Amino acid sequence: MATATYLIALGSNRRSRHGPPASTLRAAATRLPGRVTALSPVISSAPLGPSHRRYANAAALVESELAPPAMLSALKAIERDFGRRRGRRWGARVLDLDIVLWSGGRWQERALTIPHAAFRDRAFVLCPAAAIARGWRDPVTGLTLAQLRARLTGARAIPRSRPRW
Structure with a gap:
């Protein structure tokens, strides 16, 4: 396979032998298979589901000759x-690595779907991803990561209420 670029989401909300979650993400980034061409700043986010610990999240761009199943x-x-x-699903975890996008567009098989099914609804993925690949287009919607992030996190106008008299 020719070299492909992957957008990988990294998350952690438990200590590891590398230290607290942010340190765990930085250590994991050095182990990603291929050449890391960009690494976002680490952000903090509220947990989804039953976990009570905040997450450290980041994103990385990785160039690799691995096909998507091998990368997974x-x-x-x-x-x-x-x-x-x-x-437990949605529970605390030392490390979570997900393929969000890849330069080949879409990929669909039982164990792997690219683009990641829920990334458009997750600010903790879109904010770090847009920081390093703002112009990358989602192959499903055609929108850039910056546009998807703005749709999810942008200020929304407060509807004007009509006076009741």
């Missing part, structure tokens, strides 16, 4: 090496 397998191996264990 490599990311899962890194998660395991960092101490991630299968457990």
